[in-house]
Amino acid sequence: MPEILNLPGSLLLVGCGKMGGALLDGWLARGLPPKDVFIVEPFQAMRETLAAKGVNVCADESGLPKDLRPAVILLATKPQQFSEALPAYARFARPDCCYLSVAAGKTIAAMKQLLGPNAVVIRAMPNTPAAVGRGITVFTPDANATEAQRRISSELLEAVGEVAELEDEGLLDAVTAVSGGGPAYVFLLIECLARAGVEAGLPEALAMQLASVTVSGAGELARLSAEDAATLRRNVTSPRGTTLEALNVLMADDGLQPLMTRAIAAATRRSRELAEND
Structure with a gap:
């Protein structure tokens, strides 16, 4: 399994629940420098735990550095909170930044409505064995994702198990049924x-x-x-x-x-x- 050492910029993690936390632990274990990780997490007790790991953590988007230019924004907040939470991160939309979502049921088109049409979105479906590093994740990139962004997304997801890429987003419903459930x-x-x-x-x-x-x-x-x-x-x-x-x-x-x-x-x-x- 390759180490994640050379992200072309910082990584922003939005939400650090069970899946976000599992991914974070996997990244840090495989060499991602904590100083390059920025996390938005609303719960204070969780922020204190995260800060002890050396990452940058804040309660909401307003606490992020104004000059932050993340290479990847991993969206791990609850799907039902997307409509309220995502518009705050539309300012990061640019060709050299991709949004990697692990939220079930949220399509690429739905996320682009919240983030803007120029956002590069990659949708992923992980499963709960990720908590012990034995999950499997299938991801689908939108048409604007570069080969480098696909590779980076795959490497990030490999931190919690195996990864497969799927071109047809419509098949993620079957993926959800088989591996998600x-x-x-x-x-x-x-x-x-x-x-x-x-x-x-x-x-x-x-x-x-x-x-x-x-x-x-x-x-x-x-x-x-x-x-x-x-x-x-x-x-x-x-x-x-x-x-x-x-x-x-x-x-x-x-x-x-x-x-x-x-x-x-x-x-x-x-x-x-x-x-x-x-």
Whole structure:
């Protein structure tokens, strides 16, 4: 993973909640000088914590240096606050500055309405495993983004996990459904697996331990293995064995796949509705 050492200017982080905080920690761990980071964070307790890290922090946009010329403005404030918060940062819009948004449901067009038509906007969809450096983020740049701005955005997002670029912004609704909501589906799988173990007679604590460690371990195996998921599944499945009996249920015509397909379709549809109602 490349270190982030050569940003062509300072970085402005607007909002430092869970996702913004995870990104900040990743940047600092990978060599970004704290003096080059400016943060707008309204909560005083959080500002005190951030100041201890050596970054520049203020309560609102008015506290930023008047001559500040950030290369990247990362928008990590809550989506419902965008209409009120973003216009204050329109003054930074210029070709050598890009706005990198990690807010769900806010389209590039909607952000340009608040920041001005000349703003260079890159929209990203991260997920919550970013908190432990194991997230995945998909980003889509607008037509004005340069190759250098795409690269910088990718490097910044890589601080919390893997990154992929997607040209078609419309597909971010499906990305939101699969990876944005994906951790919740996996957590539900752990809950269901543990509950099934309890119903089979296992103590509750042991059933949860077995389910949690098995799911996380299988995920790590899938990530590190050169074999695809289907091959890994077959490797665990012995002919006429116990796993096959369970898979006969899970892979039936009314099993897990059609259920997951309907779930992802519902989440994708809802993501599109939220964007249309922006």
